Amino acid sequence: MSDWTTDATDAIERTVGLVRERTVEPVQSATRAVVYGLLAVLVALPAVIMAIVGLFRGLVLVYQGHAWAAWLTLGGIFVVAGGFCWIRRNP
Secondary structure (H helix, E strand, C coil), rough: CCCCHHHHHHHHHHHHHHHHEEEEHHHHHHHHHHHHHHHHHHHHHHHHHHHHHHHHHHHHHHHHCHHHHHHHHHHHHHHHHHHHHHHCCCC
C-alpha cells in the first residue's frame, strides 16, 4: 500500500512543473530575446552614426577641405545602397 500523501505531492509537483514548462519558459525566452535585441540596437545605432560622421570627416580631410565633395561621395554611396535595397525588395 502506497502513501497517499506522497502520491498527491508528486502529482501536484508534476502538474506545477508541466504548467511552468508550457507557460513561463517560452515567455521567459521571448522576453530575453526582446531585451537583448533592444540592447543590441541601442549599442549599434550610435556606433553606426558615429562611423558615418567619422567617414564624412575623413573624406573632408582627403578632399582637402572641400565639404561638397565629401557630401557628393557619401550621397553617391547611399544612393547606390538604396538602389540595391530597392532592387532586392519583395513586393
